[in-house]
């Protein structure tokens with residue numbers, strides 16, 4: 001069967017059109033979430049100039065010298081700058097083991113802060129404090145897109161609730177002070193990188209996203225790959241003007257794996273001895289730190305009859321960030337490990 005990332009037009013929800021039109025969208029989204037876990041979303045209403053403004057901030061920030069970018073590192077926080085895993089210095093030495101550019105993405109993160117919800121006594125450690133580069137209009141351009149991505153994510157969870165028959169307030173109750181993070185990714189090799197030394201050039205290693213849903217803006221440049229149900233990787237590129245959307249692990253838990261938290265990675269093709277620079281921006285909608293995420297009652301009996309244990313978003317995110325794992329084997333870990341192993345067996 002050929003692999004296809006379905007295109008879902010959400011304008012019926014964005015424009016509050018008729019119940020019948022919205023029901024058709026929810027039905028199409030249900031199939032996409034159950035079969036692929038990735039979608040091209042159109043009709044989202046994010047203005048092209050807001051997307052262009054966002055794209056320009058990546059050029060401005062990642063174009064800075066590394067020393068300057070390093071001033072925006074925030075240790076032990078999901079904020080600020082993360083440099084590529086390998087240092088270009090070791091590359092210049094030509095030492096093979098040191099020269100591997102595995103996971104060569106660099107990133108800059110901002111997100112919702114506890115103080116954005118002054119009426120709630122939230123802990124900054126669950127959210128993080130933004131560090132804005134001192135570049136003209138940077139904060140403004142990024143924030144404008146952030147608010148739009150947040151709106152799209154909330155529209156999506158409204159559709160999720162309809163598609164799952166979960167009741168209109170199911171997602172509101174777990175996302176009204178959501179941990180939302182915007183990760184701006186830059187995939188570019190330092191000038192002079194000898195890619196012939198690099199056996200397995202990986203922009204970003206295979207992973208699933210942690211949260212409820214991810215809204216992904218990306219350049220129309222190859223590199224993103226998605227794992228299908230048969231364990232094969234497929235290249236995925238956004239259509240003109242489309243946003244990619246994928247589900248995270250919390251949605252897999254909520255739906256008892258009826259919907260998929262799909263493995264993906266970034267592996268840019270080498271063309272003429274180099275890779276094309278690629279930018280992407282992932283908006284992660286993870287849910288309230290203190291929300292307890294449980295499988296919907298209606299889906300508890302699905303599949304092997306086992307259920308995910310309820311977990312707070314805080315504990316789930318902490319476990320994922322710690323590279324897993326809580327001492328005892330839980331169903332989530334077993335199922336996720338199974339997916340990764342199956343992929344590894346089928347394809348190098």
Ligand SMILES: O=C(O)CCC(=O)C(=O)O
Pocket residue numbers: 183185204209216218224264265266279280281282
């Ligand atoms: O660069 C991409 O297209 C994917 C990025 C991604 O998967 C992530 O940031 O979690």
Ligand SMILES: [Fe+2]
Pocket residue numbers: 207208209264282
């Ligand atoms: Fe991802």
